[in-house]
Amino acid sequence: MNYRTTDQIIRYSKVILMTYISFFGLIVMYSNFTDYPSNYEYMSHILSMDTTRDNPNLSYRAITSPMLHHRIYWLIITLEVIYTGLCLLGTYYLFRNINASADAFHEAKKFSIIGLLVAIFVYYICIQVIGVEWFNMDESQTWNAKDWARHIVDFILPLLIYVAIRIER
Numbered sequence: 001m002n003y004r005t006t007d008q009i010i011r012y013s014k015v016i017l018m019t020y021i022s023f024f025g026l027i028v029m030y031s032n033f034t035d036y037p038s039n040y041e042y043m044s045h046i047l048s049m050d051t052t053r054d055n056p057n058l059s060y061r062a063i064t065s066p067m068l069h070h071r072i073y074w075l076i077i078t079l080e081v082i083y084t085g086l087c088l089l090g091t092y093y094l095f096r097n098i099n100a101s102a103d104a105f106h107e108a109k110k111f112s113i114i115g116l117l118v119a120i121f122v123y124y125i126c127i128q129v130i131g132v133e134w135f136n137m138d139e140s141q142t143w144n145a146k147d148w149a150r151h152i153v154d155f156i157l158p159l160l161i162y163v164a165i166r167i168e169r
Contacts, residue, residue, distance in 0.1 A: 018091040018112050025084030032077050043073045045143040052139040079122045086115030102168045116160040123152045
């Protein structure tokens with residue numbers, strides 16, 4: 001009852017894993033659009049640094065303008081929409097080329113790879129690097145997404161490597 005080869009299973013696994021990250025992106029987008037106030041409050045506290053240790057040497061980094069909070073939050077939402085759209089498109093192209101030649105399947109990975117790179121930018125650069133290192137998010141007892149973002153990057157980075165690597169024949 002062995003209907004699929006290992007190469008076919010590998011191709012399907014790449015499509016399925018891209019579907020998972022696309023679904024995650026859709027859920028995050030839904031949350032940001034339907035619960036804007038709660039997510040905005042989170043961004044506002046992180047950017048204001050009002051729940052971290054009061055350190056005069058670091059407090060100059062705080063952004064206290066609500067207008068800038070909204071703009072930065074909308075930038076994050078826009079990046080999430082972009083990565084989700086690219087991952088969905090990438091999933092579609094991978095699925096469409098599931099039985100194509102190895103070269104065609106490999107070329108179909110473009111949107112998936114770009115989408116995953118944008119996702120890494122959002123969750124690693126924006127949240128872990130800027131949020132934690134610049135705005136000291138990790139010091140907040142209430143508004144700390146360091147571990148949440150790390151878990152996402154821990155999924156996305158290996159997925160990027162797995163999708164990008166050319167192991168299909």
